[in-house]
Each structure stands twice: as structure tokens, then as C-alpha cells.
Amino acid sequence: MRIEKSVTVLDRPWEELIEGINQKYPNPHSKAAKTNDVLKRRIENGLLITEKWVGNAFPVPSIIRSTFLKCTGINFPEVAHSYEKTVIDKEEGLLMQYSKNNSMAAFLNFVEVMQYKKISETETELTQTWKVQCDINSWFNSWFESQFVATCVGNSKKGLDGLKWVTEKLHSGPDGLLDLHHFRESLKVLVEDIETTTVKVTENLKEELGEISQAVKETLESTENIVTDVAEESIQKVGRRIRLTSEHLRQEREK
Amino acid sequence: MNSIDVKCNKAKWAYDECFNEWFRKEFIADKQKKFPEGYVPCEKLLETYQACTKDELAKFGADLSETREAVLEARAADVKEAEERRAKFFQKKE
Incomplete structure (x- = not known):
């Protein structure tokens, strides 16, 4: 198992940051984030507990992807799902977030813990811990673990930039909120949109299929005409040759 | 999202x-x-x-419960650590 830890002090009030964490996705820095669903959210012992099911494009470099495929014969899925639990203690000024991969869990166990702690009225301390354990191949496990940890550390920077971006927009007045609103609206996918696109694509396909059928029909007809012409010409030529040969033979016999 | x-x-x-x-x-x-x-x-x-x-x-039903358990373990370890820290803090005060 490989464990990595990082501590960062963020110059943002804790209250503003945790609002940003709740609304972190989508943001322009975290393009891998695909889906995000609330499984449960309730107050327990004065704490706000949220459980989520998160879908991300699998954020692994191609070298890991190809080596993994060679070792296991299994390709990484396009979207990886993970479970996330967030505990907010507003009295203590503490937010704990735990994430655990669900996809590829037979080979890879990955737990990320993020702690946002209020350290002053204007500063928050973020402590990130990554625990990675691989069970792929005894020769490669250690290499995979270090690669995954390095990937996590790299991706966490993007995540932090995304969090800062959302928090800034949420707390910079009407212009920031409007920017955030426009950004979110531009990414929304509606079932109606998908249905309309599907109908359009189907119509285009039908149209193109019709054009293709017509072209095939015309090609067939012209090929048929050519074949008929060539056949008729050949028959005539053969007929002429037979006649000439017969004539020649007849003349030879008469001599 | x-x-x-x-x-x-x-x-x-x-x-x-x-x-x-x-x-x-x-x-x-x-x-x-x-x-x-x-x-x-x-x-x-x-x-x-x-x-x-x-x-x-x-x-994702069955998989989800296993994942949940793994997170609960991590959470339990944190809570234990926090409780120990708190207990030490109060011991020092006494």
C-alpha cells in the first residue's frame, strides 16, 4: 500500500469554501467529472452527512492503461464510478470527505480523504491523504501504486483549481454568479435535446440512405445497360466471325 | 452537473x-x-x-455496499484518532 499526504493552507474562509465544495462540479478545471448523484443527505448527531455516487472519466495516463491491459487483459472503463461521503461539522469548522473507487475494485483500492479545517476567520487548512493498494501482479503492484498516487496528486491540483474557481464565482457578487450560471447552463444535457438530436440524426440518415439507394439503383441500371450493350456487340461480333469462318470453309471445300 | x-x-x-x-x-x-x-x-x-x-x-447494488463499508472503515479510523486527540487534550488540561 502506498500512502501520500499533502497539506495546503487556502486563503478563503471555511464557510465560503464548503459552499464551493457542495457546488464544485461542473467547473472548467475538472473536465473528467461526468455525473454526480446524491444517495443520501441528512442531519446525524448535528452533522450534515452526504453520500454521493460519482462518475468520472478514468483519469489514468496511457502508460498505466496499456500496462494494465497487458497484465490483466482488462481495459479501464471509460467512466469510473466512486462512492463519496462528506461529513460537515459546522460547530467545529470541519469538513471531511472520503472517496473510494468502485470501478476496477478487484485490482485497485483507492481511498482519498480530504479534510478542510477552519484555522482562522480567513484561512482554511486542507489536508489530503491518498491510500492506494493494487492487487494486479506482484512484480508490478508497487509500480502501479506509485503511478496511481502520482496521478492522484496531479489530478488533485486540477480539483483544487476548480474549487477555487467555483468559490470565487459564488462570492464575487452578481457578475460571478451570472458567470457561474451561464457556465452551468451551457453544459446541461436535457432528455428533450437528446430526443431532438436523435430525430434529426435519424432523418438525416433516412435522407442519406435514400440518396445512397438512388445512387446504387442508377449505378445498377447503367451497369446493366453497359453489360447488355457489350453482350449484344459481342454476340454480333461472334455471329459475324462464325459466318465468315463458315463462308471460308465452304469456299475451301468447293476448291 | x-x-x-x-x-x-x-x-x-x-x-x-x-x-x-x-x-x-x-x-x-x-x-x-x-x-x-x-x-x-x-x-x-x-x-x-x-x-x-x-x-x-x-x-451497482452489491458493489456499492462493499465500497460503503470501506469508506466507513476509513471514517471510523478518523473518528477514533480525533477522539484520542480530544482525550489527550483534556487529560493535559486536568
Whole structure:
């Protein structure tokens, strides 16, 4: 198992940051984030507990992807799902977030813990811990673990930039909120949109299929005409040759 | 952010909007405000949204409970550590 830890002090009030964490996705820095669903959210012992099911494009470099495929014969899925639990203690000024991969869990166990702690009225301390354990191949496990940890550390920077971006927009007045609103609206996918696109694509396909059928029909007809012409010409030529040969033979016999 | 099931997006966005409003105006603005045990913010909207995603999420059913357990273990270790820290702090004070 490989464990990595990082501590960062963020110059943002804790209250503003945790609002940003709740609304972190989508943001322009975290393009891998695909889906995000609330499984449960309730107050327990004065704490706000949220459980989520998160879908991300699998954020692994191609070298890991190809080596993994060679070792296991299994390709990484396009979207990886993970479970996330967030505990907010507003009295203590503490937010704990735990994430655990669900996809590829037979080979890879990955737990990320993020702690946002209020350290002053204007500063928050973020402590990130990554625990990675691989069970792929005894020769490669250690290499995979270090690669995954390095990937996590790299991706966490993007995540932090995304969090800062959302928090800034949420707390910079009407212009920031409007920017955030426009950004979110531009990414929304509606079932109606998908249905309309599907109908359009189907119509285009039908149209193109019709054009293709017509072209095939015309090609067939012209090929048929050519074949008929060539056949008729050949028959005539053969007929002429037979006649000439017969004539020649007849003349030879008469001599 | 989109839902795992695209047909649930509208229900999800309605719930998210309600929750974000509650979080800003009621939960975080008033540090002293207490909520009853088991309180679910925007409960009706959450129910509608969850009823929609239920089938898609059910596909991960068994796996999900194992993942949950692993996270609970990590959480339990943190809580234990925090309790030990707290106990040491109070011992020193005494």
C-alpha cells in the first residue's frame, strides 16, 4: 500500500469554501467529472452527512492503461464510478470527505480523504491523504501504486483549481454568479435535446440512405445497360466471325 | 452537473437548487442553528429525484455496499484518532 499526504493552507474562509465544495462540479478545471448523484443527505448527531455516487472519466495516463491491459487483459472503463461521503461539522469548522473507487475494485483500492479545517476567520487548512493498494501482479503492484498516487496528486491540483474557481464565482457578487450560471447552463444535457438530436440524426440518415439507394439503383441500371450493350456487340461480333469462318470453309471445300 | 441517468437531470437540478439555497441561508449562515436528528433538507424534491435514479443506481447494488463499508472503515479510523486527540487534550488540561 502506498500512502501520500499533502497539506495546503487556502486563503478563503471555511464557510465560503464548503459552499464551493457542495457546488464544485461542473467547473472548467475538472473536465473528467461526468455525473454526480446524491444517495443520501441528512442531519446525524448535528452533522450534515452526504453520500454521493460519482462518475468520472478514468483519469489514468496511457502508460498505466496499456500496462494494465497487458497484465490483466482488462481495459479501464471509460467512466469510473466512486462512492463519496462528506461529513460537515459546522460547530467545529470541519469538513471531511472520503472517496473510494468502485470501478476496477478487484485490482485497485483507492481511498482519498480530504479534510478542510477552519484555522482562522480567513484561512482554511486542507489536508489530503491518498491510500492506494493494487492487487494486479506482484512484480508490478508497487509500480502501479506509485503511478496511481502520482496521478492522484496531479489530478488533485486540477480539483483544487476548480474549487477555487467555483468559490470565487459564488462570492464575487452578481457578475460571478451570472458567470457561474451561464457556465452551468451551457453544459446541461436535457432528455428533450437528446430526443431532438436523435430525430434529426435519424432523418438525416433516412435522407442519406435514400440518396445512397438512388445512387446504387442508377449505378445498377447503367451497369446493366453497359453489360447488355457489350453482350449484344459481342454476340454480333461472334455471329459475324462464325459466318465468315463458315463462308471460308465452304469456299475451301468447293476448291 | 448531470445525473447518472440523463432523464433525471431536471429532478436533480431542482433538488440541487433547493439544497444550495438551504445550505447558504439556513445551514451555514447561522452557526448556532440546530436541526432535528434525521432532518433531510428539501426532502420532497430529494424523494422525486431519488425515485428517478433508483433503477440506474440499483445496477451497482452489491458493489456499492462493499465500497460503503470501506469508506466507513476509513471514517471510523478518523473518528477514533480525533477522539484520542480530544482525550489527550483534556487529560493535559486536568
